[in-house]
Amino acid sequence: MLVTAAALFISCKHLHEHFSGKTDNTVSTDSAAGINAIKSADSAWDQASARKSAADWLSFYADDAIMMPPNENVCTDKASREASIKKMFATPGVSLRFQDTKVDVAQSGDMGYAAGVYQWASKDSTGKDYHETGKYCETWKKQADGNWKCVADIWNADAAK
Numbered sequence: 001m002l003v004t005a006a007a008l009f010i011s012c013k014h015l016h017e018h019f020s021g022k023t024d025n026t027v028s029t030d031s032a033a034g035i036n037a038i039k040s041a042d043s044a045w046d047q048a049s050a051r052k053s054a055a056d057w058l059s060f061y062a063d064d065a066i067m068m069p070p071n072e073n074v075c076t077d078k079a080s081r082e083a084s085i086k087k088m089f090a091t092p093g094v095s096l097r098f099q100d101t102k103v104d105v106a107q108s109g110d111m112g113y114a115a116g117v118y119q120w121a122s123k124d125s126t127g128k129d130y131h132e133t134g135k136y137c138e139t140w141k142k143q144a145d146g147n148w149k150c151v152a153d154i155w156n157a158d159a160a161k
Contacts, residue, residue, distance in 0.1 A: 029109075030105075030107075030108070030109020030110075031104075031105040031106065031107055031109050031112075032105075033109065034105035034109050034110075034112050034140075034142065034148070035103050035104065035105050035112065037142075037147075037148045038100075038103050038105065038112050038113075038114050038140050038148055039100060039103050039114070041060060041140070041148050042098075042099075042100045042103070042114045042116070042138070044060075045057065045060045045098075045150075046097060046098050046099065048060070049096045049097060049098065050095075050097060052089045052094065053089075054082070054085045054086045054088075054089050057085055057089075058078075058081060058082055058085055060149065060150050061078075061081060061149060061150050061151075061153070062141060062143065062149035062150065062151045063078060064151065065081065065149070065150055065151045065152065065153065066151070066152050066153070067080075067081045067084065067152075067153045067154075068152075068153065068154040068155075069084050069088070069155065070134075070155060070156045070157060072084055091122045091123075092122060092123040092127075093121065093122045093123035093129070094120075094121070094122045095119075095120070095121040095122070096118060096119070096120050096121075097118065097119050098116055098117065098118035098119070098136060098155075099116050099117060099118075100114040100115065100116035101115060101116045101117060102114070102115045102116070103115075109142065110141065110142040111139070111140070111141055111142070112139075112140045112148075113137060113138060113139050113140060114137070114138045114140065115135070115136065115137045115138075116135065116136055117133065117134070117135055117136075118133070118134050118135070118136055118155060119131070119132075119133055120132040120133075120134065120157075132157045132158075133157070133158050134155055134156055134157040134158050135155065135156065135158065136153070136154065136155035136156075137153075137154055137155075138150045138152070138153045139151050139152040139153075
């Protein structure tokens with residue numbers, strides 16, 4: 001009976017691999033490299049945020065990226081992204097830090113995403129401390145030169161507690 005169960009399991013696993021085109025728990029070399037590249041880029045992006053460098057922050061976007069910041073219009077070009085991020089870093093007492101919690105890349109190895117959480121601190125119009133936590137999702141695309149750039153970025157605050 002045990003031998004029959006083992007044979008059935010192996011047979012089902014083989015059929016799954018045949019029809020799905022991949023084995024369970026495997027990640028293509030391109031996908032694994034992409035995941036590592038996106039994690040590294042997202043960490044470097046957070047460091048640019050810690051330095052409050054708008055120029056460095058903006059360098060993570062592809063030229064045709066869309067950015068969807070909270071309480072603003074969608075930014076569909078470089079000029080609108082630049083204006084939004086410069087305004088963000090000009091906020092009194094600003095601090096923005098973020099960390100991915102999930103990163104994945106398509107089997108093709110050329111598109112992926114990072115989702116995570118952020119912490120925002122600033123001063124409100126009266127000078128009082130303001131803190132916010134939220135979440136984000138970035139879509140990344142491998143560029144012709146092999147580098148990864150963000151092509152779509154959205155973030156928004158968690159509900160107030």
